[in-house]
Amino acid sequence: MGDTIMDEHDIEKYFKPDLRQARKRTRNTSERIDFLLDEKDQNIGSNRTFFIHTYGCQANEADSEIMAGILNALGFAQASSESESDLIILNTCAIRENAENRIWGELGRLKAYKRHNPDLILALAGCMPQEEYVVERVLKKYPHVDIIFGTHNIHRLPDYIRTALFSKEKVVEVYSEEGAIVESVPKLRAHAYKAWVHIMYGCDEFCTYCIVPYTRGKERSRAREDILSEVRELKNQGYREVTLLGQNVNAYGKDFKDVDYTFGDLLNDLDRIGIDRIRFATSHPHDLDRKTMEAMRDGKHVMPYFHLPVQSGSDKILKKMNRHYTSKEYLDVLGQLKETVPGISVTTDIIVGFPGETEQDFEDTMDLVKQARFEGAFTFIYSKREGTPAAKYPDETREEEKKRRLQRLNELVNELYLAGSKRFEEKTVKVLVEGYSKHGEDMMIGYTEHNKLVNFKGNKSLIGKMIDVRITKAMTWYLMGEIV
Numbered sequence: 001m002g003d004t005i006m007d008e009h010d011i012e013k014y015f016k017p018d019l020r021q022a023r024k025r026t027r028n029t030s031e032r033i034d035f036l037l038d039e040k041d042q043n044i045g046s047n048r049t050f051f052i053h054t055y056g057c058q059a060n061e062a063d064s065e066i067m068a069g070i071l072n073a074l075g076f077a078q079a080s081s082e083s084e085s086d087l088i089i090l091n092t093c094a095i096r097e098n099a100e101n102r103i104w105g106e107l108g109r110l111k112a113y114k115r116h117n118p119d120l121i122l123a124l125a126g127c128m129p130q131e132e133y134v135v136e137r138v139l140k141k142y143p144h145v146d147i148i149f150g151t152h153n154i155h156r157l158p159d160y161i162r163t164a165l166f167s168k169e170k171v172v173e174v175y176s177e178e179g180a181i182v183e184s185v186p187k188l189r190a191h192a193y194k195a196w197v198h199i200m201y202g203c204d205e206f207c208t209y210c211i212v213p214y215t216r217g218k219e220r221s222r223a224r225e226d227i228l229s230e231v232r233e234l235k236n237q238g239y240r241e242v243t244l245l246g247q248n249v250n251a252y253g254k255d256f257k258d259v260d261y262t263f264g265d266l267l268n269d270l271d272r273i274g275i276d277r278i279r280f281a282t283s284h285p286h287d288l289d290r291k292t293m294e295a296m297r298d299g300k301h302v303m304p305y306f307h308l309p310v311q312s313g314s315d316k317i318l319k320k321m322n323r324h325y326t327s328k329e330y331l332d333v334l335g336q337l338k339e340t341v342p343g344i345s346v347t348t349d350i351i352v353g354f355p356g357e358t359e360q361d362f363e364d365t366m367d368l369v370k371q372a373r374f375e376g377a378f379t380f381i382y383s384k385r386e387g388t389p390a391a392k393y394p395d396e397t398r399e400e401e402k403k404r405r406l407q408r409l410n411e412l413v414n415e416l417y418l419a420g421s422k423r424f425e426e427k428t429v430k431v432l433v434e435g436y437s438k439h440g441e442d443m444m445i446g447y448t449e450h451n452k453l454v455n456f457k458g459n460k461s462l463i464g465k466m467i468d469v470r471i472t473k474a475m476t477w478y479l480m481g482e483i484v
């Protein structure tokens with residue numbers, strides 16, 4: 001291995017990301033490799049500390065645990081605050097403009113920081129560096145950033161750190177195309193009782209508004225045995241809950257050649273391991289099949305909660321979004337799901353103000369939300385992402401109008417949220433205790449099987465335990481309860 005990154009790779013190809021290249025999809029099955037740490041790197045971080053800021057979705061949270069695991073293996077210790085750390089990583093999100101604006105602000109703030117501590121290493125990681133314009137802007141305007149890498153090369157972190165520490169060179173390495181699936185990566189998990197488990201990477205859906213297929217590459221599934229052994233090990237270590245991660249978990253296994261093994265099969269196998277709770281995120285309605293629903297119904301440990309993004313209730317808009325379903329098809333799938341898994345709690349994601357959305361299209365969304373009776377929703381105003389097809393669609397709706405739609409939608413969503421919580425009043429539910437509540441010294445919080453947040457009186461000896469709680473009152477965002 002050479003000492004600098006530039007020796008090893010074709011600069012032309014790897015220096016900066018290329019969104020057109022990132023859009024390409026091949027039929028090749030991804031190679032599987034094991035992460036190996038070079039002996040000479042094992043102590044390069046000793047007497048040094050790191051701090052990671054994580055933005056965006058659960059995939060990023062899980063990736064940050066891998067970065068932390070690798071840094072730990074290099075000898076770095078995790079700092080409790082950024083002010084006392086020698087290395088700061090921003091693991092970024094590119095999903096909407098406001099997510100990116102936060103990062104630009106952070107980069108500005110950290111500049112002043114670096115003036116006080118010139119030895120501080122600053123790294124930009126995650127989805128933003130996968131965008132061409134971001135890398136260019138950082139190189140031009142934020143020269144205090146030492147390392148830039150993307151979502152496909154986290155396993156190369158030891159090389160980047162070594163270069164930044166010893167050669168004092170700037171490292172810029174972003175792959176536009178996904179590489180191998182890397183197994184045996186060390187992880188420093190953020191929680192002691194619940195764990196993220198990637199089951200697949202990437203997305204092939206290409207919803208016209210979305211940057212993720214470009215920043216995360218093509219869909220590729222981890223091998224069944226790798227996932228099963230990770231979950232078995234977690235159970236042995238005392239973990240009580242796993243959340244299976246993928247941009248579209250229902251596409252799991254579709255990239256396997258000559259093997260018929262899909263998400264429902266995986267759920268069945270994982271259920272047999274006997275870890276208390278299995279959750280997953282997120283799903284595309286188009287790929288949700290009967291096998292998955294039946295695995296939820298039959299599994300003892302698969303939680304009765306489903307996040308099923310709908311995005312819009314207008315067929316015209318759904319088509320322009322490239323979502324592959326109509327509002328009726330969505331409601332049909334949802335109906336089947338509720339019939340198969342009685343009492344299931346369903347939440348969703350909705351975008352308002354997509355280019356060309358009329359008042360009537362928005363009313364169609366309101367109607368669908370009423371019919372679906374979602375128990376929660378993440379709602380967003382459409383944000384233009386350069387490089388995606390929708391960025392070129394004419395958009396005539398005024399910003400104030402979009403805000404008004406969002407507000408109306410949120411009022412409806414909040415009503416349904418409360419109704420979904422009220423159904424648990426006077427019922428006794430199972431809660432996995434997570435920690436202290438912000439509602440007072442002796443108040444604790446945890447989540448129910450239906451993924452509802454509960455506040456109750458208790459103490460820290462309960463953390464990590466599964467307890468019975470009787471719900472006394474439903475508030476909009478959480479439940480109040482008493483230990484039975």
Ligand code: SAH
Pocket residue numbers: 057095096203209210211212246247248282283284309311349350351380381382383384385
């Ligand atoms: N793969 C996940 C979504 C990840 S992004 C899924 O399909 O379920 C999370 C949510 O962000 C999406 O569901 C969508 O509602 C929203 N989103 C994505 N791109 C957006 C954009 N350009 N503007 C506004 N919201 C967007």
Ligand code: SF4
Pocket residue numbers: 203204205206207210211212213247248284
């Ligand atoms: Fe984005 Fe659509 Fe893929 Fe979800 S399914 S990540 S919204 S392209």
Ligand code: F3S
Pocket residue numbers: 055056057058059060092093094095126127211212215216
């Ligand atoms: Fe954001 Fe990347 Fe996740 S864009 S939502 S961090 S996949």
